[in-house]
Amino acid sequence: MSRFDLSRLRSHPMFAGLTIIFGQGFGQAISFARNVLLARLLVPEQFGIAVTFITVGTFFQMAADLAFDKYLIRNAEKDPAQVRDAIHFLNILRGVLTALAVLAISPLVARMFGAPDYWPVYGLLALAPLFKGFEHLDYKLAQRDIRMVPEMLCLVGSQAFGFVVTIGLAWLMESPVAIVIGLNAQYFVFTVISHLLADTRYAAHYDGAMSRRVLAFGLPLVGSGWLSFVGMQGDRIVVGSLMGVRELGAYATVTLILTSVNALLMAGIGSVAFPILARAQGDSALFADKLHRYAAVAFALVCAVFVPLSVCVTFASRLLFGAQYHVDPQVACQVGIAVSLAFYRAYLATALLAMGRSRAILMANTLRASGVLAGALAVAAGRGLVTFTALMVLAEVVSCLVSLRLVTGALSHGRGVHVRYLALCGGMLAVAYVAATRLPVTGPFSIAIAACLALAGLAILYAIEPLCRAMVHNAMSSARGNQRADIT
Template identity: 30%
Template sequence: MVWQGASYLFGKLAVLVTTLVLARLLVPEDFGLVALAMVFITYADSIADLGVAQALVYLPRTAANTRAAMLSALGFAAVLGAGALLGAPVVAALFGEPDVAPLIQLLSISLVAGAVASVPESLMRRDLQFRRLSSAAVLRSVAVGIVSVVLAATGLGAAALVWGTIAGALVYVVATWALVPARPDVRVWRTQRAALGSVLGYGLPAAGGLLLSKLIFDIDYLIIGHQLGAEALGFYTMAFRIPELLILNVFFVVSSVTFPVYSQARSEPERLQRGYLNSVRIQAAYGVSAGLGTAAVAPVLIPVLLGENWVPVVAALVPLAVYAALRSLGAGANDIYKAIGRPGLSVQISLLRLVVLVPTLVLATRWGFAGVAWAQAGAAAVFVVLMQGVALRVLGLRASQLLRAAGPGLTAGAATGGAALLVVLLLPGADVVVLAVAVVAGLAAGGGTLHLLAPTLAREVLRMFRRRTPSRPPAA
């Protein structure tokens, strides 16, 4: 987690700086067009390797499994890439945005690149080689930022963001294959039917769950793009990006670590229970505080960061920050389902969520993109309860244990948001001054509350970081 956290901070700082620069080089419609194209590619990318990346984390590391995973990933990614090339005009016509088609076709390159990188990436993740993975991720972020900004400055428009994404994907392929400690066996012509069945038997449900998660995560983009247009989507995308960078991506980082760790502990139920409750405590403390704090400072944050042209973003940022706080309370449940060998649970819950979410968000478009944001927050509140209820059942935990784990974080989050909001409402002066004072007040209130309610939390986190299990990764 230290290495993944460092990678996240560096990579997302690069993304934030890039976004701030691009906000002044591009117009909201450019961001909206790329968001539409990325929605389609994100769906395809989530299943491009047929779930073999997750299967390699869960299954024993053998040459037979590695070969089967590589064959599956390459074959299906090639099919998806061809589908993106041929189907791009159809997707563009669906949204009434013909300029989206060439962007989707270009991004098909990233599908194949992601599949090529999936095997070395998953093997390093399985063996907890996060220092190497972090190095590759940092290189990717730098490549995306440099290429996007340089091309945007030349007037390339939305295509600048796409070429930046492609450059990052290609750099990541080279980096993962160069950094993997034991070179995987990729002689796919020697793939055995039994190994292929084992990999796909776990990978297909895992891929299905990931696809549904991506669809749920991006369905608001689809609906806003179709119902409200590219400009509204540009505002919404920018609003979503702030809590995504500050909160949601942090838990994606945590998930990349907890899944392989939970998988290693699946034969020790008590250890798995303790680990899950610890993760809930940490994630609630950070996620709720960051979410409610961001919602409180939104009216002064947007003018300072993005300028007056982006003030409409505030209406969506407040509910989306609350949404991110709620999602943090459910983070980790899917990792438990996969770690105990039941990825199908994620599929079932995601299907239910999608059935509820789509009509809710479509109805919410009556109130513009801000209405969609509030609908997202409401749905997140309902499904936090459902996901944690299932996790408690499969782990054999009581609801009172979960509430005790999350309680300090919930209280600290309320203190953070309340203190920051008072400063924003009562302190006169320039936005930048109000923002600085609000952030300090929120951190002081939240940190003080957390220290009173969970004084040993920081020491427990440091103790977990010091626990290391040296191991030499086996040959693939």
């Protein structure tokens, strides 16, 4: 293949998607393997404390997310170097302020989880955002040209190093402190690799006008980041603080399976879809067509991945983490449905962000977080995890409906397809709930039921989606053509 052809291949959306999915997939696989090994190396109470370290670190990462990278991808047409260097300065400032915030509240967090002796360890989490603040953003700027290899290399290298450090120390120390040291090592290596792969020399400077524009774009997302964290991981805080770290350790075995898959797919698809949608925002018909394709992919993945997982996640949890971690199948299925809806809603959130409507995402995340807050009140009043997770599902349903209304209201073409896909998604998840809670879906039998549901969902997609039928027809025609060529 010529150099020109290689260049075209590297900037092709399919290649870009596969690249970032590989990077995210490797990272999620490493993180998941790390968590499984930690659960095996530590007793349930210690594993629960390790989960709180991961949760607190994630909270500060999401709470301080001002979408600087999204602004760089979306608005760096005229002078990308100027925008990047101004964002470098803001990134450093954000890292320092986040680190100070972690140090300030670490004693309170330790007491909240019933582990006051670990407050210095919670404070050590401050190093991660500090290291991340000095990253070189050339790897994000490359995504304007749909080049994902630099970010993939940063992810793979840092995750692998963090895994080795964490598991090695956990084996030697038999302590949850290993996860904190491993996370800090991971962020440090990510920053180092981002500089090694950069196309330009690192520079950071203050630009008042540029900073105001960047912050005007990102500040509405601060509240959204807080609320998104409450919606995505606030359940762990509720379980850990109100039910204890041992209960959290068991509950986390289910959520870690589901959220690992969710994070992988959301990052892979979103990293490709956002720049494509952002570039199409000036053409309403083209934007509607791209969003239609994104909706079909989201529905296909819900059917092929999340519906089966919602049915057999209890079996998978016991198989991977051990029999000492037990979760009620109804609770596990309801968590699976909540995560499925969160994944499906991500394509609507990506569309809103590409439109520049970051404030609309705040509204949807507020509704989503309300489910966790209502569930916390229910748990405090003596209700169990079944009620808690049911309220999470209800909030996700409402958030999906509001996001759908916001997106379709802004479209001039193809509104009905998004309503249809959301209705079908809800129907498939309802069938999964009935299968998981009313049928004896234990052991390998749960896998068979899950496979049948996945095939049924994909068959529905094939029946209703002309794009899907055209892709299958083209693939079959190509295969037949290759077969005839081999025969001759």
